[in-house]
Amino acid sequence: MQEKNNQTTIKILIGIIIGLSVFILLGGIFYIFNMQSKLTKLETEQEEQLKRQVETQNMASIQSIQTQPDVQAQQTTTNTINKKSNNSQTSSMKGTVYITKSTSGPVNVREKATMNSNIVAKLPDNVNLKFISRNGSWYYVSYNVNGYNEYGYINKSQLVSANSKKNQNVENRQTENKKMDNEILEKCKNYRIYADYSDYEIEKAIKAKYFVRMNPPTFSDFDKIKAIQESTNAKLEASEEIMNAKNCKAMINKWKK
Numbered sequence: 001m002q003e004k005n006n007q008t009t010i011k012i013l014i015g016i017i018i019g020l021s022v023f024i025l026l027g028g029i030f031y032i033f034n035m036q037s038k039l040t041k042l043e044t045e046q047e048e049q050l051k052r053q054v055e056t057q058n059m060a061s062i063q064s065i066q067t068q069p070d071v072q073a074q075q076t077t078t079n080t081i082n083k084k085s086n087n088s089q090t091s092s093m094k095g096t097v098y099i100t101k102s103t104s105g106p107v108n109v110r111e112k113a114t115m116n117s118n119i120v121a122k123l124p125d126n127v128n129l130k131f132i133s134r135n136g137s138w139y140y141v142s143y144n145v146n147g148y149n150e151y152g153y154i155n156k157s158q159l160v161s162a163n164s165k166k167n168q169n170v171e172n173r174q175t176e177n178k179k180m181d182n183e184i185l186e187k188c189k190n191y192r193i194y195a196d197y198s199d200y201e202i203e204k205a206i207k208a209k210y211f212v213r214m215n216p217p218t219f220s221d222f223d224k225i226k227a228i229q230e231s232t233n234a235k236l237e238a239s240e241e242i243m244n245a246k247n248c249k250a251m252i253n254k255w256k257k
Contacts, residue, residue, distance in 0.1 A: 096131040097162040098141065100124065100154070107159075109152035113138035120152050121145075128162065129154070188248030195252045202245045210238040 100107040106122035113135035129141040138153045194202050207214070213234035216227040 094131060094133070098129050098131060098139070098159040099162055100127045100129065100158060101160045102158050107154060109143075109150075109154055110138075111152065113140070113153045117153070121150065129159070188244075188252055191245045191248035192252065194245045194249050197245075197249065199246055202249065203242050206238050206242050206245065209241075210234045214238065 100123050102125060106124055107127070108119045109121040109123060110117040111120050112118075123143070127143060129143045131139055131141055132151070133140045134156075135153070137156050139156050139159060140151065140153055141159075142149050142151050144150070194205070197205065214231045216230050
């Protein structure tokens with residue numbers, strides 16, 4: 001009886017071991033299949049990502065190839081516009097009169113448009129020249145020497161436009177006139193009341209102002225001497241004031257114009 005129970009127990013244990021082994025085996029097989037599925041899925045995703053990268057690179061290359069002609073065309077168009085603009089500017093400047101203006105020494109006329117070129121002439125300031133063409137910052141000009149036209153290149157830094165020179169002269173004259181006007185107004189501020197008077201009215205008004213001093217009363221010989229001195233001084237002062245009033249009248253009326 002005891003032996004039969006032992007055999008039953010052994011069979012049960014063997015069954016349990018076999019069951020566990022089968023379970024472990026099945027679990028291992030399921031794990032392997034699951035990992036293979038994940039690996040396959042990962043490989044597929046990597047392939048798709050790689051394809052997308054390749055497609056993106058190809059698209060970028062195509063766009064780059066398409067963009068380069070556009071950029072070149074744009075650059076060509078810009079260069080053409082700039083060239084036309086420069087030609088138009090040069091054409092509009094042709095015949096423009098310039099004047100030599102140097103800050104140090106004479107103005108050098110060179111054979112070519114470069115600082116290393118031979119100097120063909122040295123010109124003083126305020127010589128008139130005619131613009132012919134330009135090469136960068138160099139102007140090709142003509143100028144007259146003893147009745148003959150000479151030609152050469154002068155850097156534009158040593159030239160000023162005749163119009164700008166004229167405008168500068170006008171501005172200088174205007175500044176000088178304004179300064180003179182201020183001086184006239186200051187000098188004639190006491191004579192402005194006579195601006196609309198005639199010369200006769202100026203003399204009459206000023207003599208009336210000095211009448212008492214020019215005709216002082218006398219009561220004795222001493223008073224006569226003193227009166228003559230006072231009258232003489234008054235007449236001199238009146239004459240000077242009349243002259244100043246007439247001069248200021250002329251200057252003020254000229255200034256008004």
